[in-house]
Amino acid sequence: MRNTNRLSQILFILGVLSLIAVGKELPCQWQSPSTGEKYDFSSLYKKDGYQIKDSSNTMGMFDLFYVTNVCETVACQGVDVSVYEGLQILGEITQNCDIMTNANEMNYDFVNSDNPKVGVQWTYRGDTCILPPTISYDDQGNIKTTPNASTDIKTSTFQVICSEDQSSNWTVDTTDSCHLKFTIQSPYGCEGAARGSYQNFKILIFIILSAGIYFAVGSYINKRKYGLTGVESLPNHGFWTDFPYLVNDGFKLTLLKTTSVIRYFKAKGTTSSSEQSSTGTYNTI
Secondary structure (H helix, E strand, O other): OHHHHHHHHHHHHHHHHHHHHHOOOOOOEEEOOOOOOEEEOHHHOOOOOEEEEOOOOOEOOEEEEEEEOOOOOEEEOOEEEOEEEEEEEOOEEEEEEEEEEOOOOEEEEEOOOOOHHHEEEEEEEEEEOOOOOEEEEOOOOOEEEEOOOOOOEEEEEEEEEEOOOOOOOOEEEOOOOOEEEEEEEEHHHOOOOOOOHHHHHHHHHHHHHHHHHHHHHHHHHHHHHHOOOHHHHOOOHHHHHHHHHHHHHHHHHHHHHHHHHHHHHHHHHHHHHHHHHHOOOOOOO
């Protein structure tokens, strides 16, 4: 009895602690204030993050990549950010990186506010965008550079376009270097999309918590009220004892019924074939 109660208490405590740990909404979940639809992008998370090639920059042996992730920040020179740009040399991204946008400012919205079915997007903000200087020549033909002041803030927008298929990686549009746009095709951008792994985990924790409460309370009542001890103190002890046998009997019955139906149709098909083969033709006398 002591071991049974101990196990029930452990299950209960673990369930409560786990529920508290995941009770806070993650930044990869969003509920639309206009439609009430809930979206969960936690299944887009990748352990090693995403490395998205900037196809607009071709430098031979060197390539520019944008590094990011979903539901988790990435580190650029020890700073947690949402997106950074890195230089890849011989297949490895170097430690020198340029922070594009931070992770502390994030806003959700629909890709098309007039048609929510298109998909969902979120936007990160960064520091002031540094524009390239204007290059000109003086009267003597010398190169002259003039800095361009800017008050524009860098942004990175991630668009999850509703699709039945899931893309393996994001694509990036760098037409405006101050405002990057990343796009991915995914069912998680659709209304009524499947729950992400975070929601599935919460359901699992709820089941564990419910089971812990069920066994803990049931065992306590059986011990105090009926004086039961050991395994017999478990709630509905008779049912749980017979449960494996009930499952086994149900499986055997289903198998027996299925086999009987198959044999019936096979026998019927054989009979029909025999009747057709026994039917002959007669000559007129």
